[in-house]
Amino acid sequence: MSDALREGDSKGDPQATPQAAPRDACAVSAAPQASPQAAPQASPSPVNVDAWLAIDRYEVDEEQAHIVLAADPAHEEFAKLVRLCPAALYRFNEEGRPSFDYAGCLECGSCRIACGDTIIQQWRYPAASKGVQYRFG
Ligand code: SF4
Numbered sequence: 001m002s003d004a005l006r007e008g009d010s011k012g013d014p015q016a017t018p019q020a021a022p023r024d025a026c027a028v029s030a031a032p033q034a035s036p037q038a039a040p041q042a043s044p045s046p047v048n049v050d051a052w053l054a055i056d057r058y059e060v061d062e063e064q065a066h067i068v069l070a071a072d073p074a075h076e077e078f079a080k081l082v083r084l085c086p087a088a089l090y091r092f093n094e095e096g097r098p099s100f101d102y103a104g105c106l107e108c109g110s111c112r113i114a115c116g117d118t119i120i121q122q123w124r125y126p127a128a129s130k131g132v133q134y135r136f137g
Pocket residue numbers: 067084085086087088089104105106107108109110111112
């Protein structure tokens with residue numbers, strides 16, 4: 001058998017030693033591979049609203065409130081706002097009396113939509129350069 005034939009035979013031999021892979025190929029194969037048997041990721045943690053709100057900045061207009069409520073708001077109407085305001089600015093204090101502070105308002109307009117015809121006497125955007133400044137991390 002000629003040397004050429006032996007060489008050809010060894011290439012087809014499954015027991016033959018594989019040649020070294022190019023360096024770039026090694027770098028790629030060193031990267032983590034996704035395995036179909038990998039354990040599922042833990043469910044994401046719940047959204048921490050307070051942490052997200054703390055990222056935002058507020059320039060509170062101390063001179064003029066952009067939201068004004070009726071002097072003695074109806075309990076049921078106010079309770080709606082306690083439930084819906086994403087910034088939790090509507091609250092019942094320890095004596096059960098309604099409490100509201102427009103500082104920290106996200107200007108979403110939800111309270112206006114819910115109670116603009118009842119206990120919200122005025123809703124407008126804050127003056128220029130005042131109000132919320134959103135930051136997205
Ligand atoms: S506009 Fe939105 S964030 Fe501001 S007080 Fe109303 S519901 Fe709350």
